[in-house]
Amino acid sequence: MSLTVDIQLKRSSKIYHQGEIVSGVLVLDSRSEARHDGITLTMDGIASVQLSPRSAGLIESLVNSSKPISLISQSVEVTKSGRIPSGQTEIPFELPLNPRSSSKILYETYHGVYIMVQYSLRCDIKRSLLAKDVSKSQEFIVEYKPGSGDSEEEKVVNFEIRPETLQNVRDRARIPQFLVRGHLDTSIFPLSKPLTGELTVCECERGISSIELQLVRVETCGSTEGYTREASEIQNIQIGEGDVCRGIAIPIYMVFPRLFTCATTVAPSFKIEFELNIVIIFDNDHLVVETFPIKLIRS
């Protein structure tokens, strides 16, 4: 008397955009004919925000966190109570991907440390009291439509790192004399393209042991009581190894990871932003970090 259900989406990538129709088939598999009290298919989208225990305090974080925001929730009855024939049954479905109210937008799928935006389809088969209900969920991914979002002009970001440009220095005397110049090709990066730029170590009196690119996400959770801002590393890429040549332009190049990133998102109660750190590590393990806020978009 076993009964299983599987949700198969038409797109193997499982990526959908707002306004599109999510289509696929429910695959019911039963060894023998089975009775049921109705099959429903539910599309859910939630954004859950958890306050960081460090900045907001442990208790507050527990109290305030468990309030997921529902972005989309709609349910359709696939069939009324009846019988499922033995063998495999495929039931095609189509559901429009639209937010609850037309003013809202569907944020991109994102799995972070404190913020999570998740979309899923759930199929429930209600059974009589004697048998267990069967349910199955399937996550799908929502991305912004390419080209959506405000089109700011792309501008080269030039930078220059010198001992004088550094902040938060405890003992300025211990910093070696150095000059690093470079640029990022833009501050707005499409997620499908790599992050690019160039960097030149013009001079440096100490040896350098490594130059690294650090991609950091900044999650800001807001509430009436205030907000917390947390930064965490997503990816670290070394672009310079050893005491690199002076006066030669080293390419800055990083492919954005597919997990842990999404388009930069600013919502009323949370923000997902990204930063790029350029880390220069000297041969005495001291390091210098320069941070650039970057905006990620879909294009």
Add this chain to the structure above:
Amino acid sequence: MDRAAEALTPGTPSRYPYFTSLSLAISGPYKPNNNPSGRIMSVVWKIRVRQWGLEKNPLIPEPTTSHPLQGVKDRTLKQAGLVYEKKSRPTVQPMMIDPLSSVLDGPDPLSDLLGASDPLSGKAFPSASRQAMEADKDTEMAITDSRHSTWEQHRAFILSNFTTTGTLTFTSSFLQPSDSAESRAVPLHRRVVKTQTAVTERHRTPGMSGSERIRARLEQLDTLDEMSGGGVVREVGGLTQEEFTHRLNGLKQELTEAWQSDQRVKALKIAIQCVKLLSLSVPEHFYPSKFVLVIDILDTLASLVYQRLKFKSQSENFPVGGSDTGKLEAQETTRNWFYKVASIRELLPRLYLEAALLPCYSLINVQEGEQALSRLSRMIRGIGDPLMAAYARMYVCRMGFVIAPTLTQHISESIEDFLHALKQGLWPEGEADMNMGEDKDSLAARVFFPPLEWMMQCLASCAPHHILQSILRQCEEGEGLGQNLLVSSLLATFPHHFIALQALPLTHLIAGCSYPGKLQHELLSSLGVCVNQAAPPQQQQLPLLNAVWKLIARVPNTKDYLSTAGIWLEFTAKHFTSVEVNTLLGDVLKHVGTDRSHDQTHYPAMLALVSTALTNSTDPHSLFSMKHFLGLLNVFQRDSVSAGDGVTRGVVEALLTHHPGDFTDPILVQHLLTLCGALHDSINALTTDDERRQLSQLIISFIRQVNFGRDFEQQLDFYVNARAAFSNLDTVLVSLVQCVCRLAMATWNVMHSQHSGKTASFVRACAAYCFITVPSLAYSTTRLKLYLLSGTVALINNCLGQVEGNDSLYGGDPKVQQEAEQLCTTLLHNILLHIQSLTGIHEKRCGPLAFSLFWCIVTWCDLTQPQMMKVTSQIWSLVLKHCHPETVVQARDWISRHSVHQKHTSLAQLVRHGQA
């Protein structure tokens, strides 16, 4: 020899019917009809008088275009042709060429095999994918210039040239526990085993709380680059080079196994860890070999990935969507591979792996691959250590050549970066690991050369002229080691015609190119090799030679001097007259003369000079009259010790091969006679037969080439001297006798067969020469033939005394006759007995045997004699009994046809009778 004999006796009937009458004893059983008992029959042998002139069936020579054996070793010949560019000469080829040894002009087939790669060395490879990879390689490595080495050659060169006796450290999480030092009984003082946890602490965002850090670490563990294969990284120190190599090969094996058991991530991790070994540049003199070993592993992985993706994209085993789905799926997988590789944290592994996977771009988008290629070559700028960067460049260039052989932009950029890195200083003072006293500069020159050479080679094979020009400009602007390396690799890899055009500026560059790096004479040699292949413009040749020779004359070491001089001598000989060649040789003699104590060691080099001058000279004839050339020959004669080492032989060969026409100059002949005499004297008990044969051949060709024209006396004098000099070589003596016979006949011709008193005594002297020489030969057959020949010659020249001497010695002696007759009888007896004994399965052999015997008798015996006819008829009956009817019919036809004009009616009758 036979030909010579025939030429001297045209159409003369044989005068020596040695055997006139014989008696034959034949036992019975084989001819049952006539002699039933075993009674011995006596036969009188009667030999037919042959009319050779009539019977001779002249062979018509047919011109041929190809040597029957040449097809086998065509390649070798072509290569040898580069060295010995033989000019076609109008004269007849003077040397008697042994078809076998001429075919093997190049290296012998065994050393050919050495050049090929060992088919067993790649045994760890699954055969199918290896085949596929090799198929790919055909298209990949299509470097056209013969000077350019393939990756295999380059690899072998590096492995054999960069070794270490020091100890090495191996770091990997895939080392077996049994691999640790304790189990290998490594001496305690060499044991270094460290275990470290997987995550490096240094890279963390400042200001993280403890729990965050843990989370970050867990995330890092998921990424590929951390050494989390077995969780624990083992570091084994104190390894010798073999142990190190063994471990790497072990990892290669493990990688392949992991892949085959579908553990692709593990395979990738192994490859990453291996590349990480390259981020340690010490010891520098081993780094190139380490690089090559790691590249092997990388190549293994790359081909596995590529094969799999390719297979995926070609397979049509998808239930939905048709063949396109497979392609899309494969593209998605390919992208995943690139995503994985792009997330590797450390620069070196990321770079190498992406480069290794470059061919996979062909499944997505070729252009994207080309972009990635130029990005990768720029990313290498991030590698601080110039050595590590140089080898990474070599790898990227190699992969670049695979995916886009026509792209050169990235190569010239790489070369520029390479030079820039060298300018910044090699490695910090005192850090370089010295290798057995090798100083830092020469070590640097050695380790940096292979990558640059490879890059230049890739560039040279496809870049347009102006790019090459820009490299030359960089040479001019360069300094120190970088300039030196660039110039030397340019000379080694760029097209000859380009170098020939730029020869003069290059010479100035070489003049200003200071040590460290390749020495000046090495650079000059490479330049010389190039201009020998492609000539510089006419008006530049003299200034070039002057500029170059000024530098050569200053080369301090005689050996270096000679090798460089030899190469430029070729250039001089090709483009200038003998006068210039003579001048250069004079300079050479001056150099060698000052260094007399080491004379002998330079003989091979000087031999090469002689050979070069002769081979390439536009006018070899005038060369032989040049003072310094003869002076050079004199050097070899000073002592005969050199005879054994092949130098003298080489000189003689070179002289014989390249001298135009016959030797007429008595001085030169004397030189050669001395040299050949030394060769002859070098023969001892240890000399092999083959060597003797070759030497004889050489000397014979020399003797045949000597020609004093109408001065017959001098010619005979020469033969007399030659006989004295070459008394140990029978074949030479044979040849001498033939030559003297020819001389006698030539005299006869000149005098129109009417000798004067003077010439008569001359030909008698010739005959005397022969009769004195012949008895010292070892082989009786040869002796006999030569007696025949010289006897004939003597007869024609009316030296009757000599002729009779010969006749009485053989033909006329009744003892000899009797002996021969007996022998014949016994022989016939034995053959018949043998035929009789052939029974059972051997019976079929009776036919051919009887048939041959029959032909012998028919051919040689006088069948008009009833006795002989009787023997013949008996054997014919044997033929009839045992032979195939078809053979019998054929024989019968032939006999009937020929008996008509030979008047053998009895034989024809016999044959017909047999039929009836």
